[in-house]
Amino acid sequence: MQLQHQIKLAAFDALQKMYQLQPEDISVTINLTKSDFEGDYTIILFNLLKPTKEKPDILGHKLGSWLMENYANLFSSYNLIKGFLNFTIQDHWFTDFLAKNFDDTNYLNEPRNGKRVMVEYSSPNTNKPLHLGHLRNNFLGLSAAALLDAAGYDVVKTCIVNDRGIHICKSMLAWMLMGNNETPESSGMKGDHFVGKYYVLFNDIYKKEVAQLIADGHTKETSEKEAPILKAATQMLQDWEAGQPQIINLWKKMNEWVYEGFDITYKRIGSSFDKIYYESNTYLLGKEFVEAGLSQNIFYKKEDNSIWADLSAEGLDEKIVQRRDGTSVYITQDLGLVADKYNEYHCDKSIYVIADEQNYHMKVLKALATRLQLPKADGIYHLSYGMVELPSGKMKSREGTVVDADDIVDEMIQIAATKTAALGKVNDFSSDELEKLYETIGLGALKFFLLRVDPKKRIIFNPEESIDFHGYTGPFIQYTYARIKSILRKNDIETSIDFPQMNTLLPLEKKLLILLEAFPSVVSEAAVQYDPAAICMALFNLAQQFNSFYNELSVLHAETIASKNFRLQLATLTAVVLKNGMQLLKIDMPERM
RNA sequence: UGGCUUAUAGUUUAAUGGAAAAAUGCUGCGCUUCGAACGCAGUGAUGAAAGUUCGAGUCUUUCUAAGCCAACCA
DSSP: OOHHHHHHHHHHHHHHHHHOOOGGGOOOEEEEOOTTSSOSEEEEOGGGHHHHTOOHHHHHHHHHHHHHHHTTTTEEEEEEETTEEEEEEOHHHHHHHHHHHTTOTTTTOOOOOSOEEEEEOOOOBTTSOOBHHHHHHHHHHHHHHHHHHHTTOEEEEEEEEBOOSHHHHHHHHHHHHHOTTOOHHHHTOOHHHHHHHHHHHHHHHHHHHHHHHHHTTOOHHHHHHHOHHHHHHHHHHHHHHHTOHHHHHHHHHHHHHHHHHHHHHHHHHTOOOSEEEEHHHHTTTTHHHHHHHHHTTSEEEOTTSOEEEEOGGGTOOEEEEEOTTSOBOHHHHHHHHHHHHHHHHOOSEEEEEEEGGGHHHHHHHHHHHHHTTOTTGGGEEEEEEOOEEBTTBOOBGGGTBOOBHHHHHHHHHHHHHHHHHHHTSOTTOOHHHHHHHHHHHHHHHHHHHHHSSOTTSOEEOOTTSOOOOSSSSHHHHHHHHHHHHHHHHHOOOOTTSOOOOOOOOOHHHHHHHHHHHHHHHHHHHHHHHTOHHHHHHHHHHHHHHHHHHHHHOOSTTOSSHHHHHHHHHHHHHHHHHHHHHHHTTTOOOOSOO
């Protein structure tokens, strides 16, 4: 059982015996003791003053001495500062913990809980390559999936590909007009970049046409609507929906090119899906819910035959669910997909990793799903995240002002290569090993950079300043791990020696143990919150604590065999937590770097 | 016009209503030692105002600033 929880139970016991207070009537806050004070864990007394009708110093000493007497096995001393009751924990509690867990390579992973959860992420459009914002989405999705897996869930990773619509028609049209049958092969371009190039080309032409129309005396509004190339694209979308073979074939060909490009990028960043949904298959879904909603009076029809839901009771507005021409809208497809997903996988929860610009849309989706009584509608959760922006503002593919995903990954790997070469610690590596190492470090830096911030905050990415490799970064943690592995290569734990009980833990040893012992609760909390940033912070604190320990205390030259063995166990478990913890962020760890 | 989000050292971020924590930067120090992508010391912050509370960066209200959403777009 977790130490913090054990202290809480002890406190409950004390309050029950001394004040006849029941656990459900009081809240007890237990924190790690701040480093300025003596002690390991702190009970905060303020919210206990009322129920016990005591003053802080009286309550503190009563509680402190009672716990010292009745839980002598757990506490070795206490001190009271204002309303903070600080306890020092018996050393043997930590040494027992370490002895029990140091060789558990599965530490941090909970047993299966029999529940299934779906995580939908990435969701690209097929008219352009992935950019830095997509990377944030992918890393969040991957990490949320890994967190839930560690928490014991069966995780289904899915992706909805936005493979139809006006945007892809724009790329297709530009290619028909300007492409001269060029292909990714003939141009030597990656497929997604190739198609993206024509998307930008379309917009160049479009802007010129609009400018010409305005020069001819039309208003801005009509010009933007009437530009010939836009009308052609709209016509093409209609031809696609009519199933015109020529258009369908071109559409398939261009999408294939894009998928080939995506596959390369996904493979590099370690992204994969158990199930991919295509919007071209799902865009007609959900019609049956319009009928069902009408017959249950959840929806209503206006005079022009459009169908609406009034969500003002949920604090939302009216929402259209079917246009007056009888075609369905985005939200209706989404409802259909909610039902399809459930029918196939029966997930208890469904996590959508989608940018915060769709907060309102996702609220509406959940509200409608709830009203229509779709199964597990309450399990819909929008994992919302802020956009990645440039100092100049939002990234726009059609303007060409994006940080391309492949480019930034390349750049990070290049920086990793330069830094590694400068240090010259892995000169014996083969070129394959080096390539793998650079990728591990470069991607580690990038993933950590995007995950360490609270998901809902915007990230302003400045391409002028390269992503750091020092301090609160992925490479710092990888470096700490490589250091530990280096120690472990040079020292074997002598299991034959039955070493004596440790009498006194040194402060640096104990601080490390406290973090290791508390780590599983950080993970379970992060899994509940879908919050990889909490893992980043805890891993960094642990790595930092280990480095302090490392600089001060030698493993190899420990004073006694027992101490050496103990420190080796400490290093071993630290390595396990760092590695398994980084795995929750889907960041790999190098044995050497 | 409504709704949502954000605002903490020069910069980037932390903080279940309970002791404002780090990173980076800057200043100084530590490699003949298990790896200096490291460590140690110093420096410096809660947008404004009111309220609730024993206690507010955190909750409520108002204001300011930035962003997003709401329109038969996907």
